[in-house]
Each structure stands twice: as structure tokens, then as C-alpha cells.
Amino acid sequence: MKVKIKKGDTVEVISGKLEDKGKRGEVINVMPSERRLVIQGVNIRTKHQKQVQTQAGRQINPGRIKFEAAVDISNVMLVCPKCSKMTRIAIQRDDTGSHRVCKQCDAVID
Ligand SMILES: [Zn+2]
Incomplete structure (x- = not known):
């Protein structure tokens, strides 16, 4: 992992x-x-x-x-800096690379 x-x-x-x-x-x-x-x-x-x-x-x-x-x-x-909750992270990939996404509020953390 x-x-x-x-x-x-x-x-x-x-x-x-x-x-x-x-x-x-x-x-x-x-x-x-x-x-x-x-x-x-x-x-x-x-x-x-x-x-x-x-x-x-x-x-x-x-x-x-x-x-x-x-x-x-x-x-x-x-x-998460957006929702201040403890969270697991999803990785989202697009043209600009991979981004970490909060599984609580869907905010991109990177
Ligand atoms: Zn969040």
C-alpha cells in the first residue's frame, strides 16, 4: 500500500x-x-x-x-483540511496527475 x-x-x-x-x-x-x-x-x-x-x-x-x-x-x-474530519483517502487520476480526495466530503486535498 x-x-x-x-x-x-x-x-x-x-x-x-x-x-x-x-x-x-x-x-x-x-x-x-x-x-x-x-x-x-x-x-x-x-x-x-x-x-x-x-x-x-x-x-x-x-x-x-x-x-x-x-x-x-x-x-x-x-x-481533511476542508471538513476537519478524520478520513480515508481516495486517489483520483486525471490529466494533471493523481490527487488525494477526502472520502468524507469529496474535497481534493492536494
Ligand atoms: Zn473532507
Whole structure:
């Protein structure tokens, strides 16, 4: 199955960790080969950064860094920008190429 979600789309989490279920966010990175994507504000993890010292003895970025971890593409659904509903996508082809169409409101999303 082809990945129909692109960078810049809004998606909603439909399964996975309870705290993130129902959250919506913008897709900031897509990894089609792994079928995973990164969503702004979803699946926040904390990375413990080691203290780094420069030659001048100053510390850079000590402590914890928050970042969005990738989620499996099957855990999210696209949110239609026209009707704001979670939707499945139909692909419509015409002379100009293929377009994604919302199955809820028939709006062309591309
Ligand atoms: Zn729609």
C-alpha cells in the first residue's frame, strides 16, 4: 500500500500510547520506507544529553532534550483540511496527475 500522508498534512492519532490518542498535529517528517512519520507535539520523548565541554570549559546543552519520536503510519489517520474530519483517502487520476480526495466530503486535498 502506498503512503498517502505527506509532510505538512494534519493527522490524528488513533491508537498507540493513551496520552497521545486523539491528538492532532502536523506531519513534520515522513519515512515511507519504514512506514513511520514524525508529528509535531506527538510521541514526545526525552533524551538525556551528556554534558559536553568545549575547550573553553563551557557546557553545551546539558540536561534533557525533548523531541518527537516517529510513530507508525498505521497509528494515525489523515485529517481533511476542508471538513476537519478524520478520513480515508481516495486517489483520483486525471490529466494533471493523481490527487488525494477526502472520502468524507469529496474535497481534493492536494
Ligand atoms: Zn473532507
